[in-house]
Amino acid sequence: MTVPYNHKVIEKKWREEWEKHPVNVDDGTKEKYYCLDMFPYPSGNGLHVGHWRGYVISDVWSRYKMMHNYYVIHPMGWDAFGLPAENYAIKNGVHPSVSTAENVKNIKRQINEISAIYDWDMEVNTTDPSYYKWTQWIFLQMFKKGLAYEKEMPINWCPSCKTGLANEEVVNGKCERCGADVTKKNLKQWMLKITAYADRLLDDLEQLDWPEKVKKMQTEWIGKSYGAEVDFPVDGSGEKITVYTTRPDTLHGATFMVLAPEHELAKKLASDAQREAVEDYIYQTSLRSSVDRMQDKEKTGVFTGSYAVNPLNGAKVPIWLSDYVLADYGTGAIMCVPAHDDRDFAFAKKFDIPIVQVISKDGNEIEEMTEAYTEASGIMINSGDWNGMESSVLKREAPEMIEKMGFGRKTTNYKLRDWVFSRQRYWGEPIPIVHCKNCGAVPLPEEELPLLLPEVDSYQPTGTGESPLAAIDDWVNTTCPCCGAPAKRETNTMPQWAGSSWYFLRYVDNKNDKELVSKEKADAYLPVDMYIGGVEHAVLHLLYARFYTKFLYDIGVVDFEEPFRRLFNQGMVCGRDKETGAATKMSKSLGNIVSPDDIVRDYGCDSLRLYELFIGPPELDSIWDDRGLEGIYRFLTKFWHLVTDHKDDGAPESRESLRERNRLIYDVTTRLESFSLNTVVSAFMEHNNRLCDMAKDGRVDQKTLETFVLLLAPFAPHISEELYHILGHEETVFAAAWPVYDEKAMEEDEAEIAVQLNGKTRAVIRIAKDADKEEAVAAGKAALGDKLSGTIVKEIYVPGRIINIVAKG
């Protein structure tokens, strides 16, 4: 009698059983393997099938490691501070902690449907005071080391809404909400000195088993460049202008200088005749947003009326102001070599400034320059002593030459900026600092942590650009921990990144109220061996987490410098645009979200898991198609019947079944190891089809069925566990060892190989695998028969692959 495959019954049964008897336990003898998911923001929308993809991949990998006898650390938590909950609170008056708790509950239910082996005892929530106590503690340690500091910073400011704006909230220089022109305003901000770690963050990338793409993005984000600073004296004054350049070899070609309008000397250098124009330009620039400045590449500028002296050749060069020079990169001033830089060229053309070529292709000057000559190498001309030198060599040597000549020095520069760390929001960690008139910014004593986020009546911004916390007088007003005088608390909160920069450390010791993580736990379980998540965090979260870990290493909390040894970025799951058929991001507004809940009900968790993998290469984006699930479900049903109908066939182990079994192990293992998870699923299907054929006349032995079940277990745990028990086992399938293949058993004596005539396949023959060339070619010729004509020029034989006869005429 055949028992039908009933996913509902099986999945319910085993989920309950695994809850009672966890399959992944630390018995003290196993080695650890830490497999981590990027923890989600508990959004009110719940999960869609795209979230599942990463979770399924990490769970498959975790279970695979379990079957290699590792104790797998596979935790889950909540990155629960953030704007949506706060906006929801403003709109509906529900406290963020209430809506967050509801969302967590719902998403936790959904995640449990995946039947991943998450250890909920390790759960963390960044909004939990016992968690953010340590987020605040890290901030205090950074403050003590001088890595957290306050600075007045120009930020985007809407004078109508009286609030600071992010760059993204400025559209064409106007406030996104009210349409007013956005200006710049200096606001005092908390900063983290991530730039102090720039070199380590850059150098240590090399040792990471991460996608090259992500490493490259971080490298470019850090943006280290090598060059020189050169001092240009200002003609007729004691001032000097220091510029940063990566091309000191072109110093003879510098025909003007440009300062950023925000440069401290900008106003000072204005001559009487130019003063009005200069001040106007500086003012006009201050009105433009940085977004606006970046988009508009038409060069603008104003002459200051002053000149600088080129320290190398004494040439007098005009000093200009222009907003194409960035105030916060390098020194905020540049020397301009219009002959060899596109931007300088455009500027010189527009304002009619001389252009002097100093690098040439062949020693000769270009007669009519229509664009900058930007070739990396060439012969120096018009460059005094440097004439005739190779520019790429000079570029390397010039910084030291300049240093020796005494008007500059060799230096490096970074694009990486210090991290603006304060937010004028409610729903974040309070910054544990007290401002005292006498003592300045004073850190809260550690024993007063956590500094609890107080309840407020209104989450609405106060209108002063401060956090709503500023309105709570009895919270703001306190006494100085240092001198006891009346003082005020810092009212800005931390960004969402603060909690997510170190959460992976806390999982393994989440109840410790004495330490962030104990030495013993850290030694036993950290760092993360495999980190799985979307590529959208390539620079932000992954850079911050590396920075935090390096800092915690420096103060002795952990003994490793890199948090994530290996990183895997899964692709997005997209919906299909109904009209164009193109892939589109799943979003609520497009109404193309596919919820896993219905699918689990109709097809089961095992089917959904397999389909998430089968949908395409895991690292690429893919398009969801409900119909694909049918194929997976059919496969599982077929396999179910293969095992249940044929387990008692009593078929002996044959060479054929042995070969089939070993090939199956080989295919699944090698593809899984190389993360080709979509083809693992097709391997299962292929072998299943073959075994079904073999089973028709009773050629499938029980060991082969059992092996298949073991291999399938990390992918489709419920059906595998059920079938494993049906095959007579009492223990969980996850206590079993991952099958090992025997290469010899996989081999066949004969191979089907193509016989080609002039590179085109004309026949297929079966021939002994180890046949020698003579034998093989003879067989090949025989198979070709009278197709073979002309003179044979060449005979190629690749054993087991191909025979190619090349004939002429």
Added chain:
RNA sequence: GCCGAUGUGGCGGAAUUGGCAGACGCACCAGACUCAAAAUCUGGCGGUGGCAACAUCGUAUGGGUUCAAGUCCCAUCAUCGGCACCA
């Protein structure tokens, strides 16, 4: 503009790294079972020509290397992503 990824049937995608292109799945077509449908099973399924064996073209486009190219080299186009006045 710069950097990177991708481009293969009606669709999602395979291809042992230079060796029979289209595995596996979806969709579709035909047949079996059925009063019928669903489910299931069996077979077919890149284009063109042919009753057929077979021939011929075919992996974005154009060239090249090779006995042999989806795979390597050169150029071009398209789509997506990252960076974007970084001196």
